[in-house]
Amino acid sequence: DVSDRLDTDYYGVFDDIPDADRAVWQRAKGFIDEVLPRMDALWDRAEYDVSLARRMGELDLFVDGIEHEGLGYSSPLAAGLVNMEISRGDGSLGTIVAVQGGLALRSLALFGSAAQKSRWLGPIARGDVLAAFALTEPDHGSDSVSLETEARREGDEWVLNGAKKWIGNGSSGGLTVVWARVDHEGDADHGAVRAFLVPQETPGYDGKPILGKASLRAIHQAHITLTDVRLPADAVLPGSHTFKDASTVLYATRSGVAWSALGHATACYEAALAYAQQRVQFGKPLAKFQMVQERLTQMLDELTAMQLYCRHLADLETGGVLRPTQASLAKYHNTRAARRIAAVARDLLGGNGILLENRVMQHMADIEAIHTYEGTESIQALLIGRDITGMSAFV
Ligand code: FAD
Numbered sequence: 001d002v003s004d005r006l007d008t009d010y011y012g013v014f015d016d017i018p019d020a021d022r023a024v025w026q027r028a029k030g031f032i033d034e035v036l037p038r039m040d041a042l043w044d045r046a047e048y049d050v051s052l053a054r055r056m057g058e059l060d061l062f063v064d065g066i067e068h069e070g071l072g073y074s075s076p077l078a079a080g081l082v083n084m085e086i087s088r089g090d091g092s093l094g095t096i097v098a099v100q101g102g103l104a105l106r107s108l109a110l111f112g113s114a115a116q117k118s119r120w121l122g123p124i125a126r127g128d129v130l131a132a133f134a135l136t137e138p139d140h141g142s143d144s145v146s147l148e149t150e151a152r153r154e155g156d157e158w159v160l161n162g163a164k165k166w167i168g169n170g171s172s173g174g175l176t177v178v179w180a181r182v183d184h185e186g187d188a189d190h191g192a193v194r195a196f197l198v199p200q201e202t203p204g205y206d207g208k209p210i211l212g213k214a215s216l217r218a219i220h221q222a223h224i225t226l227t228d229v230r231l232p233a234d235a236v237l238p239g240s241h242t243f244k245d246a247s248t249v250l251y252a253t254r255s256g257v258a259w260s261a262l263g264h265a266t267a268c269y270e271a272a273l274a275y276a277q278q279r280v281q282f283g284k285p286l287a288k289f290q291m292v293q294e295r296l297t298q299m300l301d302e303l304t305a306m307q308l309y310c311r312h313l314a315d316l317e318t319g320g321v322l323r324p325t326q327a328s329l330a331k332y333h334n335t336r337a338a339r340r341i342a343a344v345a346r347d348l349l350g351g352n353g354i355l356l357e358n359r360v361m362q363h364m365a366d367i368e369a370i371h372t373y374e375g376t377e378s379i380q381a382l383l384i385g386r387d388i389t390g391m392s393a394f395v
Helices: 002-008 019-045 050-058 076-089 091-111 114-126 243-278 290-318 324-348 350-354 361-372 377-389
Strands: 131-134 150-154 157-168 175-182 193-199 205-209 221-232
Touching: 002 243, 019 050, 019 076, 019 091, 019 361, 050 091, 050 114, 076 091, 076 243, 076 290, 091 114, 091 131, 091 157, 091 175, 091 193, 091 243, 091 361, 131 157, 157 175, 157 193, 193 221, 193 243, 243 290, 243 324, 243 361, 290 324, 324 350, 324 361, 324 377
Parallel strands: 131 175, 150 175
Antiparallel strands: 150 157, 157 221, 175 193, 205 221
C-alpha cells in the first residue's frame, strides 16, 4: 500500500489523498515494485526497454492530468503523484511519463483535430505508440523561440526540413510532434510556429539515439534530421499557431518536473537515513553523530518544502488558477533542492554511494537532466524575474 511509503512525509502532506487519486498512485507504486530490480542493469547498459513504456500505458499512467473523452481518470494531484512515485523508483521511467504523457499526449489533446485525437490519443495513452515532442534544436535550446525547422506548403502537402536534438522517444519508431516555423510567403501563417504529427517511418525522418549519456541512461533521446519530410495537409495540429502554444505545454509539464524532483529527493533521503542508521563507524551508527543528524535534518527540511510546493501546485491547478511562473518557481526550487539532497545522500553513503546497487548515484545523475530540461534553472529565474519586476531580461 502507498501508505507504507509515507514515512518521509513529516507533515502528513499526502495524508488526505482522495481515493481515486490514491488508486492511481498505488498503480504507479505497484509498477515500480515490479520493475525496479531490472533498472540497474538497463541503466548500466544504457538500454531502453520499450516494453516498460507499454506496461505503464496498460496501467494508465500516461494521462498526466489531461481531461479528455476516452482517456482514463487522472487529475493534477494523481498526475503529480505518478510523476513523484515513478521518479522515486527510476528517472528514465519518470522521463518516459513526462514525454509520452506530459508532452506528446498533451499537445495532441490541446491542439489536435477530432480526427487526429480519435486516431492517436488512445494508442499513445495505452503505450501502443511511443510518442515524442520535438521542440529543441541543436542551435536552439533555451531560446527555442528562435527555432529554425521549416514547414513549407507544396500543393496539398507540408514539407519539413531541419534538425531536432534531445528528443525522448524520437528514435522509437512511433510518432513525433514536431514544432516548426511556417515558411510560406503571402500566407497569413508565414512565420508562425505550428506542430506537425510525423510518423517516424516517414521518408526523410532520421532519428538516432544520442550515445554516451551519463544521465537518464535507460531511455533514449534522439538527434533527428528532417530532410524533405512530406506530410499530408492534415498533419498539422489545427489548434497550434504560435510559440506560445508550445509554451503552454511546457508550463503544464514544469509542474511534473517539480514532482519528479521530489521523487528523486525522497529516494535519496530514504537511502541516506537507512544507511546512517545501520552503518557503524567509531563504534556507533553514523546516525548517532550530531553532524550526521544535522545533515539528515537539513535534507528533511528541504524535502518537506518540496512536498508543500507540490501539494499546493496540484491544488492551484485543480482550481484552474495556476499561473505559469508558479510552476516555474516550483520547478526552480525542487530541482535545486533535489540536487543538494542527492549530493548529501551520496556523501553519507561513503564509497558505497557510488555503487549502482544502492540507487543514489543514478538519482544524482538523473536529476542533472531534469534540472536542465523544460527550461534550465536560469531560464526559470528569468521567467519569474520578468513576472515580479515587470522587466524582461531575455532581450
Ligand atoms: P543552452 O540553452 O545552450 O544553455 C546552456 C546554459 O546557458 C544553461 O545553463 C542555461 O541556463 C544558460 N543560459 C541560456 N540562456 C541564458 C540566458 N539568457 N541567461 C542566463 N543563462 C542562460 N527537448 C525537447 O524538445 N524534447 C524532449 O523530449 C527533450 N528531452 C530532453 C531530455 C534530456 C535528457 C535533455 C538533457 C534535454 C531534453 N530536451 C528536450 C532539451 C532541453 O529542453 C534543453 O536541453 C534545455 O532547454 C536547455 O537547452 P540547451 O541544452 O540547448 O542549453
